[in-house]
Amino acid sequence: MAKRGLEDASTAAGTIAERLFTLLVWGAAALVVAMLLWVLGDVLVMGLSHLSWEFIVAAPEDAGRRGGIGPILVSTLLILLVALAAAVPLGLAVAVWLAEFTRRGGRFANSIRLTLDVLAGVPSIVYGLFGNAFFSLYLGLGFSLLAGGLTLACMILPVFIRTCEAGLSMVNNDWRRGALALGMSRTSAIWHILLPAAAPAIVAGLILGIGRATAETAALIFTSGYVDRMPGSLLDSGRALAVHIYDLSMNVSGGDGAAYASALILIGLIVVLNTLAQWLAERWLSRRILNS
Amino acid sequence: MKAESDKTLVNSGPYTLGEIREGTPCCEPVPHLQVRNLSVAYGQQSVLDNVSLDIFQGCITALIGPSGCGKTSFLSSLNKLIELAPAARLSGQVLFDGQELLGAPVDVLTLRRRIGMIFQKPNPFPLSIQRNLELPLKEHGVRDKQLRAHKIETALRDVGLWDEVADRLQASALSLSGGQQQRLCIARALVLEPEILLMDEPCSALDPIAAAVVEELIQRLRGRYTVVIVTHNLAQARRVANYAAFFWMKERVGKLIEFGQCQQLFETPGHALTAAYVSGASG
Amino acid sequence: MTLSAHNSSSHLNGGAARTDRNLARLLALLAGGCALLLVLILGFLLLEAWPLLGSGGWRAFIRDSGWYPLEGQFGIAPMVWASLAVTLGAIVLALPLGLASAVFVRFYAPPKLAAGYRLLLNLLAGIPSVVFGLWGLTQLVPLIASWQPPGASLLAAILVLALMILPTVALTSAAALAALPADLLAGAAALGISRKGQILRVAIPAARAGIVSGALLAAVRALGETMAVLMVAGNVVQNPSSLFAPVRALTANIALEMAYATDLHRAGLFASGLLLTLLVLLLAWLAARVVQRAPRGSVYE
Numbered sequence: 001m002a003k004r005g006l007e008d009a010s011t012a013a014g015t016i017a018e019r020l021f022t023l024l025v026w027g028a029a030a031l032v033v034a035m036l037l038w039v040l041g042d043v044l045v046m047g048l049s050h051l052s053w054e055f056i057v058a059a060p061e062d063a064g065r066r067g068g069i070g071p072i073l074v075s076t077l078l079i080l081l082v083a084l085a086a087a088v089p090l091g092l093a094v095a096v097w098l099a100e101f102t103r104r105g106g107r108f109a110n111s112i113r114l115t116l117d118v119l120a121g122v123p124s125i126v127y128g129l130f131g132n133a134f135f136s137l138y139l140g141l142g143f144s145l146l147a148g149g150l151t152l153a154c155m156i157l158p159v160f161i162r163t164c165e166a167g168l169s170m171v172n173n174d175w176r177r178g179a180l181a182l183g184m185s186r187t188s189a190i191w192h193i194l195l196p197a198a199a200p201a202i203v204a205g206l207i208l209g210i211g212r213a214t215a216e217t218a219a220l221i222f223t224s225g226y227v228d229r230m231p232g233s234l235l236d237s238g239r240a241l242a243v244h245i246y247d248l249s250m251n252v253s254g255g256d257g258a259a260y261a262s263a264l265i266l267i268g269l270i271v272v273l274n275t276l277a278q279w280l281a282e283r284w285l286s287r288r289i290l291n292s
Numbered sequence: 293m294k295a296e297s298d299k300t301l302v303n304s305g306p307y308t309l310g311e312i313r314e315g316t317p318c319c320e321p322v323p324h325l326q327v328r329n330l331s332v333a334y335g336q337q338s339v340l341d342n343v344s345l346d347i348f349q350g351c352i353t354a355l356i357g358p359s360g361c362g363k364t365s366f367l368s369s370l371n372k373l374i375e376l377a378p379a380a381r382l383s384g385q386v387l388f389d390g391q392e393l394l395g396a397p398v399d400v401l402t403l404r405r406r407i408g409m410i411f412q413k414p415n416p417f418p419l420s421i422q423r424n425l426e427l428p429l430k431e432h433g434v435r436d437k438q439l440r441a442h443k444i445e446t447a448l449r450d451v452g453l454w455d456e457v458a459d460r461l462q463a464s465a466l467s468l469s470g471g472q473q474q475r476l477c478i479a480r481a482l483v484l485e486p487e488i489l490l491m492d493e494p495c496s497a498l499d500p501i502a503a504a505v506v507e508e509l510i511q512r513l514r515g516r517y518t519v520v521i522v523t524h525n526l527a528q529a530r531r532v533a534n535y536a537a538f539f540w541m542k543e544r545v546g547k548l549i550e551f552g553q554c555q556q557l558f559e560t561p562g563h564a565l566t567a568a569y570v571s572g573a574s575g
Numbered sequence: 576m577t578l579s580a581h582n583s584s585s586h587l588n589g590g591a592a593r594t595d596r597n598l599a600r601l602l603a604l605l606a607g608g609c610a611l612l613l614v615l616i617l618g619f620l621l622l623e624a625w626p627l628l629g630s631g632g633w634r635a636f637i638r639d640s641g642w643y644p645l646e647g648q649f650g651i652a653p654m655v656w657a658s659l660a661v662t663l664g665a666i667v668l669a670l671p672l673g674l675a676s677a678v679f680v681r682f683y684a685p686p687k688l689a690a691g692y693r694l695l696l697n698l699l700a701g702i703p704s705v706v707f708g709l710w711g712l713t714q715l716v717p718l719i720a721s722w723q724p725p726g727a728s729l730l731a732a733i734l735v736l737a738l739m740i741l742p743t744v745a746l747t748s749a750a751a752l753a754a755l756p757a758d759l760l761a762g763a764a765a766l767g768i769s770r771k772g773q774i775l776r777v778a779i780p781a782a783r784a785g786i787v788s789g790a791l792l793a794a795v796r797a798l799g800e801t802m803a804v805l806m807v808a809g810n811v812v813q814n815p816s817s818l819f820a821p822v823r824a825l826t827a828n829i830a831l832e833m834a835y836a837t838d839l840h841r842a843g844l845f846a847s848g849l850l851l852t853l854l855v856l857l858l859a860w861l862a863a864r865v866v867q868r869a870p871r872g873s874v875y876e
Contacts, residue, residue, distance in 0.1 A: 021771040025683050028675030029692060032745075035738055036699050039710050046713075094609050097602030103378045108603075115610040121859040122616065122852055123799025125826045129848045132833065133619045154612055161609065174415035181373055181411075182428040182480065183404035186595045192427055193417050215703030218801035218826070222833045242705045246802060249709045256713055263706045270701060401592055 047264030050257035056265065060228050063252045064244065069262055071230035075145060075238030076214065076269070078231060079224055082149025083213045087157045088206065095164035096190055113162075120158040127155045128219035136223055143237040148224025155219055156209035163208060167201020168194060203281040207274045214270050217242040241266045323387075324349040324488060324518045325370060330384035330394075332365045334377060339365050342384070343548040345537055347488070352510070352519040354529035354554065357539035357569070362546025363522045366539070367490050370520065371407040372400050405432055408481030412493040414473035416465035416480070421457050424465045424476060425483050432484060447483035451475040451509055471502025475509065489513065491521040495528065507532060526570065530558055538566045620849045627842035636846070642812045644832070644840040651847055653814045657729070657822035658851075660815040661804060662797040664733035665740055670790050672737070673744025677786075678774055680745070681752040693749075700742035708806030711735040716807055723819040727809035730818040735803045740793035747792065751785025752778055784865055791862035795855050801826040825851050 058068030094112075102109035131151030141147040171194050179189035195202070217240070225237035226247065239247070245262045248255035325347035332340040340362035347353050347370075355363045368374040369382055372393065386393040393403065405428075417424050425444045434440050448454040453475050457468070465476055474494060481489060491510070495503035510532055513519055523529050529536055533554040538561075540549045550557060550566045561567040621628070627635070627649065639650030676696065680689045711731055720726025755778060763777040779786065801824075809821020810831060823831075829844050829851075836844050 018769055018771050021774075022683065025675050025679045028672050029679040029684070032672065032676055032699075032741065033692075033695060036695055038714075039702065039707070039738070040698075042710055042714060043706060090605060090609065093602050094606045097599070097606045101599045101602060109606075112606050112610045115613050117863075118856060118859065119613050119616075121795050121799075121855050123801070123826060123855055125799070125801040125829050126616070126620070126848045126852050129623070129829065129833070129845055130616045130619050133623050133845070134615065138619070154616075157609060157612070172415070174411060174413055175417055177373065177376065178411065178415040178417065178477070178480075180376065181371065181404055181409035182431070182484065183401040184428060184431045185401060185592065187598050188427075188431055193419070197418055211701055215701075215705070217703075217705045218830055221830060242703055242802075245705045245709055246806070249712050250806060256709075259709055260713075263703075263709055266703055266706065270703075399592060 043263050046260035050261040064248050072244045076241040078145045079149045083152035086153035091160040095161045098165045099168035116158040125218040131223040143225035144235045145238045146234040148220045151223045152213045160205045160209045163205030164202050167198035171197045206277050210273050321348040326387040328385040333381045335379040338545045340546045345551045350515045351534040353535040354533035355522045355537050361539040361541045371404050405484045407488040408486035410491040410494045413497045416473050420462045421465050422461040447479040451479040488518040624842050624846035649843045654825045658824040661732045665736035665797045668737035669741045669744050673741050676745035677748035680749045696742040705802045708803040711807035728819045729815050729822050732804045732808040736797045743793040747789025748786045751782035788862040788865045795858045
């Protein structure tokens with residue numbers, strides 16, 4: 001057996017096929033890198049040529065061809081704030097319940113997990129339909145930052161919950177037992193020990209949520225709307241950055257430059273927000289938990 | 293209790309106690325916990341059958357026997373931590389100072405303050421050394437900051453950790469060595485001034501030197517606290533315990549085979565199984 | 576002496592135990608509320624779609640030959656086919672490329688390069704779909720148009736979507752490959768099987784459940800994607816007859832027409848949203864089944 005294998009490996013055909021395969025794998029990897037560089041390079045080059053401080057702070061003029069994206073940035077951040085304010089406390093609560101208060105294999109808990117997984121698969125445009133029917137019309141919020149933010153909260157909630165739940169379940173069980181053996185209530189064990197210990201997973205979930213919510217377009221078109229003025233309150237309509245990019249490239253001829261600059265800002269915004277989340281979590285953690 | 297047996301067991305007989313600062317020494321056995329017909333099952337699987345024994349005040353009681361014979365289940369029935377396993381079913385009686393723990397509704401948080409527990413693997417919280425001790429105190433309503441600081445220092449001195457960590461109370465508890473971590477966990481239990489300490493193989497995850505330090509600490513707890521210790525180390529049981537309980541698996545269910553004074557159980561076991569286990573495993 | 580009256584703090588602890596119970600109840604309630612979201616979503620979709628569905632309109636979905644909602648024609652078959660064609664095309668492109676990327680990360684790249692490549696895939700996954708759409712519209716579509724006009728086409732949508740779902744395929748496949756027991760490959764190597772053979776005949780078959788479920792999850796994302804498809808596919812309602820023909824996907828149709836749709840037209844859009852959800856759930860269910868069924872007796876576990 002072994003001898004035959006040796007012969008096979010040393011035949012010319014074997015070596016050529018092997019080399020070809022290696023070449024294919026490296027080629028595929030190189031292709032992916034090239035595509036990414038193409039996309040990112042485009043955004044960078046086209047975006048930078050149109051980018052200025054003025055662009056970031058000024059209001060859009062002439063349907064966005066001139067001027068900037070100031071009010072749009074504000075709307076984007078407000079929508080994100082609403083989404084996180086609604087999704088994070090609720091998500092943490094449900095994750096804590098799933099991880100700490102349910103029995104393994106309990107029916108109610110498992111059906112809720114299944115439901116969350118189903119919700120995670122629902123397309124964003126469907127969340128948009130729902131948000132339009134429920135928040136905008138049924139609850140009477142109209143086209144508003146609030147309606148858009150709440151729609152996004154629904155959209156990012158399932159993944160956030162499941163990520164946090166996984167993080168909590170991975171927390172060392174010895175800490176859980178140790179806390180209870182000291183006569184601590186579950187509530188304080190969760191608050192003082194388990195949640196801080198699960199913080200890395202919570203931050204990961206948060207970053208996923210921020211990324212998805214900031215990038216979302218389809219769910220916002222008919223919940224928070226198109227209005228590109230500076231919003232006066234959460235009940236005003238406001239245009240998110242992603243919606244702005246869509247509008248500029250599809251409906252405004254000559255808007256490509258502004259669209260690329262907006263795209264660059266959008267990607268930069270996601271990176272900044274993620275870094276901020278990471279930094280805040282680390283600061284918070286270093287006050288409570290010290291690295292060993 | 294025979295005087296001659298005290299000579300054979302250095303520093304472990306009831307008359308050769310270490311530092312006693314308070315509490316009843318065990319020259320007059322007063323039952324602190326009375327276990328009557330305790331059976332434990334997980335779902336349909338019975339793990340402990342019909343165990344009855346007394347844990348005497350101020351004494352060290354060792355639970356010995358092979359793995360899987362229900363010693364840990366027995367131990368965690370005493371502070372009801374076994375309730376963490378949702379499928380666990382208990383029957384029988386456990387009386388703590390005469391008060392029934394199993395049948396009646398009990399405030400488990402107070403119960404666990406009065407009955408502390410030390411685990412096999414040191415489990416300090418991923419917080420600072422100080423906060424590890426502060427958190428349980430706050431939890432049990434010690435609001436006064438100075439009083440807390442005093443209690444923390446006392447507990448750390450009791451476990452001989454004060455001199456080692458006094459200058460770095462804000463450092464992470466996880467930065468301590470394994471033996472220090474285990475002593476911190478003992479201090480964390482002691483800071484609540486419990487009456488009983490349950491120890492589940494507290495030395496088995498430590499290196500020999502750290503284990504010796506912890507064992508010596510356990511010796512010093514005698515008299516002041518009632519200690520129940522699970523150990524697989526028969527020599528250790530012989531060194532530290534006043535009483536010993538031998539558990540064994542019969543028909544896949546844990547049973548108490550023999551319970552009595554430690555020397556007696558080791559030297560003149562009343563049961564053939566005990567004799568075999570004690571001689572075989574310790575030889 | 577009772578336990579609950581033992582010390583001065585016992586009152587607090589009794590309260591703490593009650594806090595625990597109340598917290599558990601509150602959290603269970605919130606969890607139930609979250610689960611209710613699905614009921615709410617499906618309920619509102621049905622409610623809004625009812626004017627059309629209730630009057631037997633679902634038959635119009637199949638019967639009518641075209642989508643002229645203002646004239647009461649609700650044939651969505653062309654858009655369903657377009658959605659499926661785009662999804663299928665994207666998977667066909669992304670699966671081999673993603674699998675090769677996973678093999679590269681797991682077996683070929685030196686550790687540092689593998690880590691960098693992984694980072695790159697995550698970066699790719701983090702680019703907003705509207706940016707992919709913008710890039711496709713301004714770079715890819717003119718490129719295709721110069722070869723086979725009009726440019727905005729099924730092919731453009733497939734290419735952009737393939738790029739978008741590539742990270743999902745690659746990362747899940749890499750995870751599935753990494754989860755294989757080390758001695759499996761060592762065993763294959765000990766039998767004198769070549770590297771290519773180890774990967775193609777041992778590793779990939781053994782990890783197939785994870786790979787297939789990753790591909791199905793990517794399909795879920797492709798089918799549900801709106802913006803990128805909307806921006807590059809041309810949005811003409813017609814059966815996808817050629818790679819270079821413009822098509823309109825179900826998702827794109829909703830986004831395009833919701834702004835002005837009323838009455839039956841609006842109901843039709845909600846009904847198509849319902850159909851889209853069902854299609855996506857079917858795929859997700861398949862993915863879950865693949866993972867569930869595979870471990871039994873296979874080397875994957």
